[in-house]
Amino acid sequence: xxxxxxxxxxxxxxxxxxxxxxxxxxxxxxxxxxxxxxxxxxxxxxxxxxxxxxxxxxxxxxxxxxxxxxxxxxxxxxxxxxxxxxxxxxxxxxxxxxxxxxxxxxxxxxxxxxxxxxxxxxxxxxxxxxxxxxxxxxxxxxxxxxxxxxxxxxxxxxxxxxxxxxxxxxxxxxxxxxxxxxxxxxxxxxxxxxxxxxxxxxxxxxxxxxxxxxxxxxxxxxxxxxxxxxxxxxxxxxxxxxxxxxxxxxxxxxxxxx
Ligand code: BTN
Numbered sequence: 001x002x003x004x005x006x007x008x009x010x011x012x013x014x015x016x017x018x019x020x021x022x023x024x025x026x027x028x029x030x031x032x033x034x035x036x037x038x039x040x041x042x043x044x045x046x047x048x049x050x051x052x053x054x055x056x057x058x059x060x061x062x063x064x065x066x067x068x069x070x071x072x073x074x075x076x077x078x079x080x081x082x083x084x085x086x087x088x089x090x091x092x093x094x095x096x097x098x099x100x101x102x103x104x105x106x107x108x109x110x111x112x113x114x115x116x117x118x119x120x121x122x123x124x125x126x127x128x129x130x131x132x133x134x135x136x137x138x139x140x141x142x143x144x145x146x147x148x149x150x151x152x153x154x155x156x157x158x159x160x161x162x163x164x165x166x167x168x169x170x171x172x173x174x175x176x177x178x179x180x181x182x183x184x185x186x187x188x189x190x191x192x193x194x195x196x197x198x199x200x201x202x203x204x205x206x207x208x209x210x211x212x213x214x215x216x217x218x219x220x221x222x223x224x225x226x227x228x229x230x231x232x233x234x235x236x237x238x239x240x241x242x243x244x245x246x247x248x249x250x251x252x253x254x255x256x257x258x
Contacts (some may be wrong), residue, residue, distance in 0.1 A: 002119075003023040003051065003170075003171065004169070004171050005021070006247060007025075007169060007171045008021070008171040008174065008175055009175075009181075010175075011171060011172045011175030011176065011245070012175040012178060012179065013175075013179045014047075014178055014179055014181075014182040015090075015180060015182065016026045016182060017047045017049060017078055017080070017178045017181060017182045018047065018049045018078075018174075018175070018178045019045075019047045020045040020047055020048045020049070021048075021050075021051075022048070022049075022050045022051070023048050023050075023051050023052070024050065024051070024052040024053070025052070025053045025054070026052065026053065026054050026055075026056065026176060027050070027052040027055055027056075028055065028056050028057035028073055029055050029057045029058050029059055029140075030050045030051065030058075030076055030077035030140060031059070031067075031077045031128060031130055031138045031140040032057065032059075033050055033077070033142060034048065034050055034077045034078075034079050034132070034138045035130065035132050035138050037079070038079060038132040038133060038135075038136045038138070039132070044096055044136065045079070045081060046079065046080060046081050046136075047079070047080075047179065048078070048079040048080075048130070049076060049077070049079075049174075050076060050077050050079075050161065051074070051075065051076040051087050051174060052068070052075050052076070052197065053070050053071075053075075054068050054069060054070040055068035055075050056068075058075060058142065059117075059128070059215070060126050060128055061114075061126065061128060062105075062249075066126070066142050068142065070147075071146070071147035072141070072144065072145070072147070073125075073138075073142055073144050073145050074141070074143045074145050074154070074170055074173055074174060075137050075141075075142050076140070076141055076174060077139060077140040078138075078141075078143070078178065078181065078246075079132075079136055079137075079138060079139075080136070080137055080139060080185060081134055081135065081136060081137075082134060082136055082137045083129060083137070083185070083188055083189060084104065084130075085193065086137075086230045086231045087188060087193055087196050087197070087230075087231050088129050088137065088188065089114060089115050089129045089231065090115070090196055090197070090200045090227065090231050091126050091184050091185065091188045091196050091201070092115065092129060092139055092141070092181065092184075093111045093114075093115045093117070093127055093182040093186075093187075093222070094111075094178055094199045094203065094208070095177065095181040095183070095184040095198050096117060096125070096127065096141060096143070096180070097109055097110065097111055097117065097195070097203045098180050098181040098184075098199075099173075099176040099177040099179070099181075100117070100143075100159065100173075100176075100177075100225060101180035102176060102180075103156075103159070103163075103168055103172070103173065103176055104156065104159040104162050104163045104166070105162075105163050106159065106162035106163060108162060109124065109159070109203075110203050110204060110205035110218045110225070111203045111204050111205065111206070112204070112205055112206050112250065112257075113198060113204070113206045113224070113227075113230075113233045113245075113250050114233070114250075114258040115127040116258070117143065118205050118257075118258050119158045119159070119162075120158070121142065121256060121257055121258060122158070122257065123140065123144075123145060123247055123257065124144055124158055124159075125142055125143035125144055126141075126142055127139070127140065127141050127142075128140040128141075128142075139181070142178065144157065144158070145154070145170065145173070146155060146160075146179070148167055153224065154167070154168070154169065155178065156168065170191060181233035184196070187199065191245040195225050197229075197231075200227060201226060201227055203229075204224075205258050206224045206233070206258060207224050207225065207226065208223070208224065208225075209223070209224050209252055209253075209258070210222070210223050210252065210253040210254075211223070211224050211235070211250050211251060211253060212250075212251050212252075212253050213233075213235070213245050213248045213249065213250050213251075214248055214251075215245065215247050215248025215249075216247070216248070216251050216255065217248075220235060220237070220243055220245065220248075221237065221238070221253060222235035222236050222237040222243060223235065223236045224250070225242070228244060230246075232244040232245055232246045233245040235252065
């Protein structure tokens with residue numbers, strides 16, 4: 001479906017993000033594309049946003065395949081100046097959750113460490129932040145949406161049922177996410193790291209849970225108790241020690257997703 005630029009700009013409130021905008025019907029990966037632009041162009045446009053109807057080579061954390069069928073999701077990447085703080089990934093999660101909460105009017109959507117969007121125990125989307133040549137970062141977001149063709153729009157399939165069958169145009173969903181992303185990015189740049197941590201913790205479905213983390217270093221089991229200043233997950237193990245988890249996949253001890 002064609003992307004309606006004027007509708008998109010109606011919803012967009014940002015000063016920077018989305019001012020340069022590219023829509024593809026098909027691309028390998030919006031993250032890979034934006035990284036190529038950043039590599040080739042001596043002065044790529046900060047605020048460039050690339051959205052695709054489908055991706056043939058979409059990928060996620062740890063290089064996992066990100067299924068990106070047409071009509072099944074919103075797939076986009078924003079190019080932003082690099083920020084030297086490790087809290088960028090958490091900041092993006094906070095921004096996306098807030099945008100979708102505002103749209104849906106529901107507070108059920110949450111975050112699983114490190115950055116899965118979760119709704120009622122299932123993954124609704126994911127975030128992939130990649131550094132590009134030190135000066136830039138590619139912020140990739142994939143949200144599982146379902147196209148509602150009879151309305152010539154797109155509906156958030158799982159959020160639909162939260163808000164009495166409401167549907168949104170994808171232009172509006174994208175603009176709302178970008179509006180929140182720019183606001184939170186400004187707050188991060190202004191040093192508001194405590195606000196990011198406290199909002200992330202408030203939206204978290206991981207904290208307070210007994211979890212198992214598999215990382216390259218082996219397995220760690222404990223209760224998730226918080227986020228440290230560098231965005232690491234703080235785990236209290238059975239012997240009372242607090243361990244910091246910086247990488248790996250978190251699962252509930254009872255085997256459920258989160
Ligand atoms: C994850 O949960 O592992 C992160 C998934 C990120 C997927 C998005 S879709 C848009 C952008 N392009 C990609 O190839 N990946 C990200």
